Amino acid sequence: MIPCTSCERPLTCDACGVLYEPESPDAYAALSRIEVPVLCKGCGRMLVCRWCKLPYDGRLDDDDVAGNLG
Numbered sequence: 001m002i003p004c005t006s007c008e009r010p011l012t013c014d015a016c017g018v019l020y021e022p023e024s025p026d027a028y029a030a031l032s033r034i035e036v037p038v039l040c041k042g043c044g045r046m047l048v049c050r051w052c053k054l055p056y057d058g059r060l061d062d063d064d065v066a067g068n069l070g
């Protein structure tokens, strides 16, 4: 079982409901680097956490950060 990097629940594909299981240590290492996109092996889509909806699309969650003006 691989925990989601955000909510730490079992990382499950939001699209098809398959538990994500990396097939290699390299794939597992990619999970700790959020900038690396991860594809679901079940449906081939971009992996999205079923619980917290965190997309593993290789992009940082900075859409709402338009500036840091305090």
Ligand SMILES: [Zn+2]
Pocket (backbone or CB within 6 Å): 004, 005, 006, 007, 008, 009, 049, 050, 051, 052, 053, 054
């Ligand atoms: Zn999550």
Ligand SMILES: [Zn+2]
Pocket (backbone or CB within 6 Å): 013, 014, 015, 016, 017, 018, 040, 041, 042, 043, 044, 045
């Ligand atoms: Zn899937």
